[in-house]
Every structure is written in C-alpha cells, then in structure tokens.
Amino acid sequence: MREALTAAASRRVTRPAPLRQAVYDALTELIINGSLKPGQHLVEAELAEHLGVSRQPVREALQRLQTAGWVDLRPAQGAFVHSPTEEEAAQLLGVRAVLETYSAQLAAKNAKPEDIAHLDELQLEGIAALADGDVERLVSANTALHDFITAVADNAVLAELIAQVGQKVRWYYTPIAKPRGKEAWNEHTQLIRAIAKGDANLAGEVMRKHTERTTEFYRKQIAARADQD
Numbered sequence: 001m002r003e004a005l006t007a008a009a010s011r012r013v014t015r016p017a018p019l020r021q022a023v024y025d026a027l028t029e030l031i032i033n034g035s036l037k038p039g040q041h042l043v044e045a046e047l048a049e050h051l052g053v054s055r056q057p058v059r060e061a062l063q064r065l066q067t068a069g070w071v072d073l074r075p076a077q078g079a080f081v082h083s084p085t086e087e088e089a090a091q092l093l094g095v096r097a098v099l100e101t102y103s104a105q106l107a108a109k110n111a112k113p114e115d116i117a118h119l120d121e122l123q124l125e126g127i128a129a130l131a132d133g134d135v136e137r138l139v140s141a142n143t144a145l146h147d148f149i150t151a152v153a154d155n156a157v158l159a160e161l162i163a164q165v166g167q168k169v170r171w172y173y174t175p176i177a178k179p180r181g182k183e184a185w186n187e188h189t190q191l192i193r194a195i196a197k198g199d200a201n202l203a204g205e206v207m208r209k210h211t212e213r214t215t216e217f218y219r220k221q222i223a224a225r226a227d228q229d
Helices: 002-007 019-032 044-051 055-068 086-110 113-132 135-153 156-176 181-197 200-228
Strands: 071-074 078-081
Touching: 019 044, 019 055, 019 156, 044 055, 055 071, 055 078, 086 135, 086 156, 086 181, 086 200, 113 135, 113 181, 135 156, 135 181, 156 200, 181 200
Parallel strands: none
Antiparallel strands: 071 078
16 A cells, blocks of 8 residues: 555645544545555555554544445454445446436536637547546546536536535546546537537437446446456
8 A cells, every 4th residue: 555655646634624624535535536446455554654644533534434435444354445336336327427417408508608618628628638648637627527517507406416426426437537538528529519509408418328328337347347356
C-alpha cells in the first residue's frame, strides 16, 4: 500500500477543515481515484503517515467508510477497500441511468446557445484527455460534462439525487474510463447535438443508451475480474 500512496499525488490534510471530515474525504478520494484499489488492505499507521495525522481520525474515518460502503472491516484481519459486486453496480448505475435520462430531457428544454457552447468545450477537453491517455483528466472531464447537463436541467431535487450517487459513479467509471473512452465520447457528441436541437425525447434516449452501455461495460469488467480470480 505504501507504494500506491507514494505514487498518488500527495493529499495531506489541512487543519482548517474539521479533521475527522477532512480525513474521511481524503480517504474517499484515494479510493475513488484508484490510489487505493478494491480489495486492498488498509493499514492505519501508513494512512496516518500519508495524510499527516494521528491514527485516531483514520480509525474513525474507516468506521464511517464501512458504513458508507467504501471499506470492509473484517474481524481479526483489518480494513480493506470494498470490492463492488455486479449486483451493486447494476443497482447504482441503474438509478443513475434513470436520473440522468431525465436530466438530459430537461437540459434539452432549457439549454441556451451559450450552454451548448460550453458543452462543446467540455467535449473537446474529454477528447483531448482521451488522446493523452490521462485517466484522471478523463474522469474529471466526464464528470464535468455530466454535471453541467444537470446544471442546465435546473431541477434542484434532481441535482441533489444525482449528487448522492455521483461519487460512486465516478469510482466505478475510473477503471473503465480509457477502455470505454472512444465509444463514450462519441455518445457524448450525439447527446450534445440532441440537446442543441432542443429534442427532449431524443436527448433522453441517447442518455439512456449511454448510461446503459456504461453499466454493461462495467459489469463485464467485474465478471472478467472474477474469472481471473
């Protein structure tokens, strides 16, 4: 684990934020970005050293991470990064598909020319990240594009619900960002064009297929990993 943390960009906790929350947020981000991988053993002392804190807030954060489904605490063995099951992925990504389909429909009704221009900019950033093979940048670009569509949808309740599943969607998406990248960003192009036309039905259908293909791709990845094990 020490090597993984060293390779990751350093994220030492700053004191102004409540320490418990800061440690929890830092560990969550290390899991999401893949610095801490599914199934990996988490050693309190090493995590504390990496974050520049004592072991107590790390221990408390691991308890919270277990409750949130990020970590598994095993008696007499310790803490391990949770490995999502196929069923968990299907449930979460299925909910995401419903929410984002509606988001795309609303965005098509609300989008102004300047919104379309910004979507095109975000699309170009994603394509550039894909060309560079930069996974972190690619995931950020994907998140930014989907988040902006939600913003254009202009529905506070919908935005809150999407935000609730957003972190785990980003966690699931990170390992498939490159292998699914070309297809996904081609689908984004179709989505932006549908929103630009103001065609809510088409935008919703494109988004539905886009999210379903992402779900299926991820499920195949889980199945392939299980076969290797």
